Amino acid sequence: MNGAILVLSGPSGAGKSTIIEHASDQIGEYYFSISTTTRPPREGELDGVDYYFVSREIFEEDIKAGQFLEYATVHNNYYGTSLKPVKEALSEGKLVIFDIDVQGHRLVQAKMGDFVTSAFITPPTLNELEKRLYARSTDNDTVIKNRIENAKKEIQAVNEFDFVIINDVVEIASSKFATIANASRLKKSAEELEKLVIHWQDGSK
Numbered sequence: 001m002n003g004a005i006l007v008l009s010g011p012s013g014a015g016k017s018t019i020i021e022h023a024s025d026q027i028g029e030y031y032f033s034i035s036t037t038t039r040p041p042r043e044g045e046l047d048g049v050d051y052y053f054v055s056r057e058i059f060e061e062d063i064k065a066g067q068f069l070e071y072a073t074v075h076n077n078y079y080g081t082s083l084k085p086v087k088e089a090l091s092e093g094k095l096v097i098f099d100i101d102v103q104g105h106r107l108v109q110a111k112m113g114d115f116v117t118s119a120f121i122t123p124p125t126l127n128e129l130e131k132r133l134y135a136r137s138t139d140n141d142t143v144i145k146n147r148i149e150n151a152k153k154e155i156q157a158v159n160e161f162d163f164v165i166i167n168d169v170v171e172i173a174s175s176k177f178a179t180i181a182n183a184s185r186l187k188k189s190a191e192e193l194e195k196l197v198i199h200w201q202d203g204s205k
């Protein structure tokens with residue numbers, strides 16, 4: 001596999017999708033991994049674009065069938081990444097971008113560490129996150145409170161990531177994201193490094 005994986009985590013409302021969209025013409029060809037979830041679609045979200053929206057029964061069948069690279073329960077719903085499209089994109093040499101939670105990051109890191117670069121994206125403060133979640137008004141009070149509680153836990157895992165992007169001004173955050181995305185393509189697996197050493201030694205004769 002020649003591709004690379006870039007894992008993005010951070011609280012809902014951190015602006016991950018906006019940042020990717022903003023930087024999309026600066027990061028070359030990439031595949032954005034569309035997750036499967038049991039959470040109901042928000043207004044404006046489309047099946048097959050934002051997520052694959054499925055029932056708990058279907059999700060649990062997919063778990064049994066071993067279809068997920070990783071999955072986790074977030075905010076009382078299942079979220080998971082299907083293995084097949086990721087493998088295909090990697091074998092085509094693409095950069096695969098994941099928007100997954102910190103549990104998902106740990107699992108992907110454990111399985112595919114060689115290919116993984118990670119960045120945690122967050123608004124500057126908890127207050128600002130709260131403001132943004134209420135301003136986008138896509139969730140009710142209980143859901144927002146649940147997301148804020150989850151965000152307080154997720155920030156504790158920030159030191160597990162290679163990079164942190166504070167999303168204060170979206171243009172600046174997007175430009176930082178583009179730098180990280182382009183650098184992540186240059187990451188070499190242990191196998192590639194071994195080959196490089198052999199080639200380097202042979203070439204010096």
Ligand code: 5GP
Nearest residue numbers: 012035071072074079080081099100101104
């Ligand atoms: P939201 O409901 O706001 O779209 O997403 C809630 C959280 O679930 C976010 O932190 C997002 O990164 C995470 N998430 C989305 N897809 C996946 C996935 O496939 N796996 C995991 N582990 N987390 C996911």
